[in-house]
Amino acid sequence: MTLDLPLVFTVLMGLAILAYVVLDGYDLGVGMLMPAATAREQNFMVSSIGPFWDANETWLVLGVGLLLVAFPAAHGIVLTALYLPVFVMLVGLMLRGVAFEFRIKAEGWHRELWNWMFWFGSFVASFAQGISRSGAAPRKAVVIGGGPAGLEAARVLSERGHRVVLFEAAAELGGQVTIAARANWRRDLIGIVDWFRTQLDRLRVDVRWNTLADADDVMAEEPDIVIVATGGIPDSDLVPGGDLCLSTWDVLSGGEISGSVLVYDDNGQHQGPSCADYLSDRPGVDVEIVTPDRAVAIEMGALNYPIFLQHFYAKGVKMTPDHRLTSVIRENNRLHAEFSNEFGQRGIHRVVDHVVVEHGTLPADELYWSLRDRAANEGVTDYTALLAGREQLSATGGFALFRVGDAVSSRNIHAAIYDSLRLCKDL
Numbered sequence: 001m002t003l004d005l006p007l008v009f010t011v012l013m014g015l016a017i018l019a020y021v022v023l024d025g026y027d028l029g030v031g032m033l034m035p036a037a038t039a040r041e042q043n044f045m046v047s048s049i050g051p052f053w054d055a056n057e058t059w060l061v062l063g064v065g066l067l068l069v070a071f072p073a074a075h076g077i078v079l080t081a082l083y084l085p086v087f088v089m090l091v092g093l094m095l096r097g098v099a100f101e102f103r104i105k106a107e108g109w110h111r112e113l114w115n116w117m118f119w120f121g122s123f124v125a126s127f128a129q130g131i132s133r134s135g136a137a138p139r140k141a142v143v144i145g146g147g148p149a150g151l152e153a154a155r156v157l158s159e160r161g162h163r164v165v166l167f168e169a170a171a172e173l174g175g176q177v178t179i180a181a182r183a184n185w186r187r188d189l190i191g192i193v194d195w196f197r198t199q200l201d202r203l204r205v206d207v208r209w210n211t212l213a214d215a216d217d218v219m220a221e222e223p224d225i226v227i228v229a230t231g232g233i234p235d236s237d238l239v240p241g242g243d244l245c246l247s248t249w250d251v252l253s254g255g256e257i258s259g260s261v262l263v264y265d266d267n268g269q270h271q272g273p274s275c276a277d278y279l280s281d282r283p284g285v286d287v288e289i290v291t292p293d294r295a296v297a298i299e300m301g302a303l304n305y306p307i308f309l310q311h312f313y314a315k316g317v318k319m320t321p322d323h324r325l326t327s328v329i330r331e332n333n334r335l336h337a338e339f340s341n342e343f344g345q346r347g348i349h350r351v352v353d354h355v356v357v358e359h360g361t362l363p364a365d366e367l368y369w370s371l372r373d374r375a376a377n378e379g380v381t382d383y384t385a386l387l388a389g390r391e392q393l394s395a396t397g398g399f400a401l402f403r404v405g406d407a408v409s410s411r412n413i414h415a416a417i418y419d420s421l422r423l424c425k426d427l
């Protein structure tokens, strides 16, 4: 049998806080009832807590100590967020302690004064605890798009206590990650999506699959917060004849391809090399990858590009740097692609069966623009607040609208997740 330590510590913390609430709650109650009692009753009340009132506070220290030991990151976040109320509570508890000791020794109006201090300290400590307990009221959040940006937004908003509906047009979560994971050795990327799926299950996020949400669908949910994480669409129509070309999405989504394929990649990240690698595993497919950069996969990190290059050399994928695609024309059922040389006068041309263009994505932002006029913040993210870790515009008078991930600009998984995390943690 394995011991679930987080659970054990959570139960211990719960017991410590419960003991504090019951035992010190009684003491605080005595303090706050002081003004309503006669002098004789006051002495009687104070005597009833005299032997152990200070020990009762120790339960709170134990609870917070356990939080620090078992969940140090949460301890940092919680105490940073509650810095002011905790400070006020400690001042109140100290005042109460001093007043408790002094009222016994004081006489006449001095005792009366310390009785009032005892009341005031108890009141301040209780009030500060009440403020700490009251967080932001839960709100209704609608997230559109189940790629990494939308998944992280739904997770964080749900962890924050909001009720979250997630619309996803496809029958599965993951967005472009599901395409990326189809390229042989990149298949483990799907672990990102699996992890998010378990988190959304745990948090009971209301996921609406197979729903291409429009503005009416979003408004029907009467949201307070709307996060548009609709990702992007391939931006492959960039030269004359671009409409004749395929995108990396077309290829990796399982399109039937044979013959000679030229992959033109001016993005430099994972998409182009993933596609070329995938194609080079197909029987009867010859692959060349052409880029205007000085090397293939120029934007890729050092942990990944050597693997792609090993595969390309091993499988005979031709790599041609320094050439920019200028046009594609159909020629006898084949495609004629022209390239200029980035550094020389003489360009090159190729005649192939297929041209695949990887040029990043264009934001799929129609939904964002159709909601913008109705949003309380007009869809504007307050970047000063974002960078300072402060809350965005309150949603009073309508919903607050934001967009994240590739719906803003063609980037990557890390950027999509980080966009959502740093925005939603303060909503």
Ligand SMILES: Cc1cc2nc3c(=O)[nH]c(=O)nc-3n(C[C@H](O)[C@H](O)[C@H](O)COP(=O)(O)OP(=O)(O)OC[C@H]3O[C@@H](n4cnc5c(N)ncnc54)[C@H](O)[C@@H]3O)c2cc1C
Binding pocket: 144, 145, 146, 147, 148, 149, 150, 167, 168, 169, 170, 173, 174, 175, 176, 177, 179, 180, 181, 186, 211, 212, 213, 214, 229, 230, 231, 232, 248, 249, 252, 270, 271, 274, 275, 364, 367, 404, 405, 406, 407, 410, 411, 412, 413, 414, 416
């Ligand atoms: C082949 C390929 C390989 C890649 N490899 C890597 C890599 O190795 N590392 C890396 O960091 N990045 C990689 N990327 C890029 C990365 O996958 C994207 O940058 C990232 O997925 C963007 O996340 P997103 O959530 O913003 O958008 P997306 O992943 O595009 O998700 C958007 C989601 O919104 C849904 N949607 C759109 N409109 C609606 C609507 N109206 N209603 C409901 N749902 C809607 C879509 O169905 C989709 O599921 C790769 C991309 C591709 C195509």
